[in-house]
Amino acid sequence: MSPQPTFQPDLMAGKVCFMSGATSGINLQIAERFAEAGAALFVISRSSDKVEATVEELRGLGAKADGAAVDVRDYSLVEKAVADCANAFGPIDMVLAGQAGNFLAPAIGMSANAFKSVVDIDLLGSFHVFRASFTHLNRPGASLLAITAPQATNPMPYQTHVCAAKAGVNMLVKSLAMEWGPSGVRVNAISPGPIDDTEGMRRLAGDPEIAAKYKQALALRRWGSKDNIADAALWVTSEAASYVTGTILEIDGGISLGDASSALPI
Ligand code: HXC
Ligand code: NAP
Secondary structure, eight states: OOOOOSSOTTTTTTOEEEEETTTSHHHHHHHHHHHHTTOEEEEEESOHHHHHHHHHHHHHTTOOEEEEEOOTTOHHHHHHHHHHHHHHHOSBSEEEEOOOOOOOOOGGGSOHHHHHHHHIIIIIHHHHHHHHHGGGBOTTTOEEEEEOOGGGTSOOTTOHHHHHHHHHHHHHHHHHHHHHGGGTOEEEEEEEOOBSSOHHHHHHHOSHHHHHHHHHTSTTSSOBOHHHHHHHHHHHHSGGGTTOOSOEEEESTTGGGOOGGGSOOO
8 A cells, every 4th residue: 555645735735834943853844844735934043054944945845935043032033023924925824933942950050041041932932923923813713833842741850941931831822722712813732752863852862871761751662753743733733623722732652641661560
C-alpha cells in the first residue's frame, strides 16, 4: 500500500499565518508544513540571518513568505511586524507564538534577570504576539496557537523559570479563549514532550545517559518528532478543529501522565 498523506495537501490554501520563533526547530517544521499546505507566511525571530534563510526556504517550497528580525520582548516591533504581515498578505488567519528560551540552572544560581529573561520571552512575548495580532485577524475564524511545555504542569528542578513561564502561557491561552471566543477566534496550545533533534533537548538532555533515563520515564519510551508537532498544529488550527478552543493539546509520549519508570516493573 502506498503511504497516505498525513494531511489534505491544500488545507491552508489562501490562509495567512504570522509565526514567531519559526526560524528553527519545532516551529520551523510547523512553518514548512503550513507552506506545503498552501499558506502565506510571515516569520519573526531575533536573528536576521535565520529569518532570511527561513523566508528563502519557505519560498523554495512555493509559498508566499516574508519576515523580520524582531525580539518578541519589544511590543512596538511585534506590532509593526504584524501590521507588515497584514499589509503584505491580507487579514491573518493563523498566529503562532512559538518562541522560547531555556537553560538548566538551579534557582539559587540564577540572577533575577535570568529568571525574567525566560518569563519575558515565553510569556510576555506570547501576550505581545497575540495582543498585537487581534486587530488584524480574519474574524470570525482565526486561530491562535501557543507552544507550551510539560513544565507548565509538571514541576521540575532547575526549570523554575520555564515552569513559571509556561504555566503562565497555559493560562494566557485559556483566558484569551474565553475572551476572544465570542469574536470567533480560537486560542489553543500544543504541549510537546521531548522532541528529537531540537535545541530544547540538546539543552536539557544533551548527555546520552540523561537522554536514556529521560526516555525510560515516558510511557512510549521514545522521543517524538518535529513532524508529530507540525501535524498537530495543522489540525488544531484548521477548520477540522473548528469547535476546539482553550485546549492544551499534549503531544508528549505520555510525559504528562507522570514518571513511567517509577511504576511497577511490568
Ligand atoms: C544561569 C543564565 C544561563 C545559565 C543565561 N543566563 N544562561 N543564568 N545559567 N545557563 C542568564 C544571563 O547571565 C543573563 O543574566 C540572563 O540569563 C539573560 O541572558 P542573555 O544571554 O543576556 O539573554 P538573551 O540574549 O535574551 O538570551 C536568552 C536566553 C538564551 C534564554 C538566555 O539561552 C536564548 O536566547 N535562548 C533561545 C533558544 C532556546 O533556549 N531554545 C530552547 C527552547 S526549548 P544576567 O544577570 O547575567 O544579566 C524549551 C522547552 C524544552 O523552551 C522543554 C523540553 C521538554
Ligand atoms: P529553538 O529551535 O531554539 O526555537 C526557538 C525559536 O525562538 C527560534 O526561532 C529563535 O530564533 C526564537 N526566539 C528565541 N528567543 C526569541 C525572542 N526573544 N524573540 C523572538 N524570537 C525568539 O527551540 P525548540 O527546541 O524547537 O523549541 C520550540 C518551542 O517548543 C519552544 O516554545 C519550546 O519551549 C517548545 N518545546 C520544545 C520541546 C523540545 O523537546 N524541544 C519540548 C516542549 C516544548 P532566534 O534565535 O533567531 O531568536
